[in-house]
Amino acid sequence: MNKTNKDEIKLSIPNKPEYVSVVRLTVTGIANRMGFNIEEIEDLKVAIAEACSNAITHGHKDDDNFKVSFVIEENKLVVTVCDSGRGCMINDIKNPDLDHLNQEKEGGLGIFIIKSLMDDVKISSSVGCGTTIMMTKYVGVDR
Ligand SMILES: Nc1ncnc2c1ncn2[C@@H]1O[C@H](COP(=O)(O)OP(=O)(O)OP(=O)(O)O)[C@@H](O)[C@H]1O
Ligand SMILES: [Mg+2]
Numbered sequence: 001m002n003k004t005n006k007d008e009i010k011l012s013i014p015n016k017p018e019y020v021s022v023v024r025l026t027v028t029g030i031a032n033r034m035g036f037n038i039e040e041i042e043d044l045k046v047a048i049a050e051a052c053s054n055a056i057t058h059g060h061k062d063d064d065n066f067k068v069s070f071v072i073e074e075n076k077l078v079v080t081v082c083d084s085g086r087g088c089m090i091n092d093i094k095n096p097d098l099d100h101l102n103q104e105k106e107g108g109l110g111i112f113i114i115k116s117l118m119d120d121v122k123i124s125s126s127v128g129c130g131t132t133i134m135m136t137k138y139v140g141v142d143r
Contacts, residue, residue, distance in 0.1 A: 005073060005074060006071055006072065006073050007071070007072040008069060008070065008071050008072070009026070009030065009069070009070040009072070010067065010068070010069045010070075011023065011026060011067070011068040011069075012065040012066075012067055012068075013052070013065055013066055013067070013068060014063075014065055015055070015056050015060040015063070015064065015065065015066060015083075016056065017053065017056055020049050020052045020053060020056070023048055023049070023052050023068055024045045024048065024049055026068075026070070027041075027044050027045060027048050027070065027077075027079065028041055028044075028045060030070050030072060030077065031044050031077060034072060034077060034139055035139050035140070036077070036137070036139055036140075037140075037143065039142070040137065040139070040140075040142065043117040043118070043137070044077070044079070044117075044118075044137055046113065046117055047079075047113065047114045047117040047118050047135055047137075048068075048079055048081070048135070050110040050111075050113055050114050051079075051081040051110075051114060051133050051135065052066070052068070052081055053110065054081075054110055054111075054131070054133075055081055055082075055083040055085070055131070058085065058086070058088065058131075059083030059084075059085030059086065059087075059130060059131050060083070060085050064083070064084050064085070066081065066082060066083040066084075066085075067080075067081070067082045067083075068080070068081050068082075069082075075138055075139050075140075076119075076136055076137065076138045076139065077136070077137050077139075078134060078135070078136045079134075079135050079136075079137075080132060080133070080134045080135070081132070081133050081135075082130065082131070082132040082133075083130050083131055083132075084129070084130040085130050085131065086127065086128060086130075087125045087126050087127045087128055087129050087130055087131050088125050088127065088131065089125075089127065090123050090124070090125045090131075093111060095112055096108050096109055096112050111123070114133070114135060117137075118135040118136060118137050119136050119137050119138050119141055120135070120136040121133065121134070121135050121136075122134045
């Protein structure tokens with residue numbers, strides 16, 4: 001830990017699905033060091049992979065890389081995934097109706113999954129300028 005008791009690790013990832021595994025491996029290494037247990041690490045991996053896949057699928061713009069940062073504190077990990085793509089009207093995104101999932105049209109679950117697995121989620125997006133999702137998980141909250 002540095003003087004402010006925060007360490008930061010930053011990645012710049014090409015807009016290609018094959019690199020999501022690099023982010024998953026990175027978060028596994030970081031979370032393991034921090035004392036998250038296996039279930040918590042699985043939650044982190046799923047949530048962060050969903051955010052990366054959104055950056056690639058919806059957020060991509062030309063060949064711009066998207067950025068992932070990990071801020072490590074004593075009791076929490078804050079992961080931010082930021083793309084400079086097309087953005088969206090974030091307030092228009094509805095929670096999925098889990099009782100009536102559309103069998104023919106898959107999708108629309110990623111953000112819901114992220115919110116269920118992480119302790120705090122903040123999304124900001126502006127059309128044409130990109131999207132940033134900041135996800136926080138506390139060590140040991142679910143035990
Ligand atoms: N990084 C992003 N850039 C632009 N739009 C986004 C981004 N992330 C999410 N969105 C918008 O929010 C919607 C909901 O995202 P969500 O991840 O919940 O579902 P999905 O990606 O459509 O489907 P799924 O994740 O289940 O495969 C997307 O359809 C898209 O319109
Ligand atoms: Mg998605």
